Amino acid sequence: SAVISQKPSRDICQRGTSLTIQCQVDSQVTMMFWYRQQPGQSLTLIATANQGSEATYESGFVIDKFPISRPNLTFSTLTVSNMSPEDSSIYLCSVVISSGANVLTFGAGSRLTVL
């Protein structure tokens, strides 16, 4: 299984600012995803991070608000732009290692609080 490191683990941010979350995997992975988990809620897929091309966003999420980069097979970033209190959530990086299975492995998450 892969080991996923996310930074920062938590942060308190001011309204209107942007924050970039980093996800580093200890091995090359097929797929990388970003999920949002609002307080006490389930996990919602934001986008699939595609290596060397633009991310694929789910309904309700747009690139201007959540720009994503994936320069190689082990690293991705998610930026939460122009933050508002409604963006206070845990943001989780997730990967699929093998193309033959849908097994997701998650990082510990980045807990953002927007004041």
Add this chain to the structure above:
Amino acid sequence: GENVEQHPSTLSVQEGDSAVIKCTYSDSASNYFPWYKQELGKGPQLIIDIRSNVGEKKDQRIAVTLNKTAKHFSLHITETQPEDSAVYFCAASGTGGFKTIFGAGTRLFVKA
């Protein structure tokens, strides 16, 4: 699109008792059903999964059953222990992509 419903939202059991969490899914094309456990301050961790060609799978104290006809699947935890206390998520995904849809979660409390 796929929708996964999970019940109950909260479950409290006495240590040593069994716990059952139930999920239903809507997309008949779904063929992979994982269960995740999320402890406080951590990311979800896969604890067991089942594929659509199997009706039941067991791993020590946990088991999962799948009824494809009814589109139901369930998690069974026997001989519960305080360390089983966590939030449990069921999920479903299908062929042709890796998109996984999660249930709303069940907060399990195991009382010592």
